[in-house]
Amino acid sequence: MGRMDKTHSDSTLARDILHCNASPWSTFQAQHCKTNISYWTMHGLWPNSGVNCNTSWHFNASLIEDILPEMEKFWPDLLQQFSPKFWKYEWIKHGTCAATAESLNSEHKYFSKALELYHKFDLNSVLLNNKIVPSEEHYTLDEVEGTIDGFYGVKTKIQCVHPGRRGKVQTLGQIEICVDRDFQLVNCEKSSEDIWSNELPAEAVRGQSGLSVCDHSMPVYYPPVPNRP
Numbered sequence: 136m137g138r139m140d141k142t143h144s145d146s147t148l149a150r151d152i153l154h155c156n157a158s159p160w161s162t163f164q165a166q167h168c169k170t171n172i173s174y175w176t177m178h179g180l181w182p183n184s185g186v187n188c189n190t191s192w193h194f195n196a197s198l199i200e201d202i203l204p205e206m207e208k209f210w211p212d213l214l215q216q217f218s219p220k221f222w223k224y225e226w227i228k229h230g231t232c233a234a235t236a237e238s239l240n241s242e243h244k245y246f247s248k249a250l251e252l253y254h255k256f257d258l259n260s261v262l263l264n265n266k267i268v269p270s271e272e273h274y275t276l277d278e279v280e281g282t283i284d285g286f287y288g289v290k291t292k293i294q295c296v297h298p299g300r301r302g303k304v305q306t307l308g309q310i311e312i313c314v315d316r317d318f319q320l321v322n323c324e325k326s327s328e329d330i331w332s333n334e335l336p337a338e339a340v341r342g343q344s345g346l347s348v349c350d351h352s353m354p355v356y357y358p359p360v361p362n363r364p
Contacts, residue, residue: 173269173360174259177210178309179225180239180249185232192231194223198242202250209253210246222246236316248318256312261286273304273354280349283310292323295349307357308346 196219199206212221226242233239239248265282267274276293283291291312295305313323349355 171360172211172213175262175310176213177249177253179229180233180245180252181229182232182235186228188232189234190227190231192227192234194219194226195242196222199246202243202247205250206246209250238316238318252312252314252318256287258283258310258312267357269357269359271359273356274307276349276351276353276355279307279355279357287312287320289313289320290322293349294346295355296345297347297350297353303353304356305349305353307349307355 196203199222206222207217210222212218215221226245230239230242230245233245234241239245261283262268265286267279267282280291280293283293291310293307294309294311296308297305311323313321315321
């Protein structure tokens with residue numbers, strides 16, 4: 136859930152649908168998803184600058200053994216259940232950069248702080264209490280954005296999986312909540328790379344993720360998570 140550089144970090148929440156539903160970009164993930172998670176989970180705690188800052192600082196699951204049950208529930212690998220690969224990836228790519236801050240300068244501090252922010256912001260309750268729930272009906276982005284930004288009092292970054300060229304509906308996929316180095320809420324910034332164009336396939340905008348800032352002109356689909364065996 137977060138993002139952070141010298142002044143600001145970002146806590147990012149994703150939902151099972153992002154990785155596992157049959158969206159235009161994720162046929163493989165849709166077929167191989169192993170979970171039935173119906174709540175928002177952690178994607179990561181991301182510094183605003185730098186990636187893979189120290190690839191020699193290897194991930195060691197034994198260092199976070201005391202929080203593993205919480206990690207498995209709230210920060211799961213949706214494709215390989217109970218696998219540490221996702222956490223290893225997040226640590227090497229983002230954690231080793233976040234570790235320049237004293238408050239995050241160990242593997243345990245990094246993952247513990249991310250979980251602390253997840254519970255503090257409690258996005259699941261914010262949406263539920265404001266009647267933004269999974270539905271076959273569509274929402275406007277103003278409804279979703281107004282609820283989230285209105286509650287936190289800052290601008291978040293709400294991202295969607297966009298349809299194919301000239302599609303009609305976008306799917307709610309990821310929400311970034313930004314904090315400063317003291318972990319106080321701040322406005323998230325949106326770069327030109329975050330904006331989706333209806334003239335381009337989503338992959339051309341955000342690499343392979345298919346995610347970009349939701350489009351105000353398009354309905355938002357917040358789908359129920361299908362039951363899986």
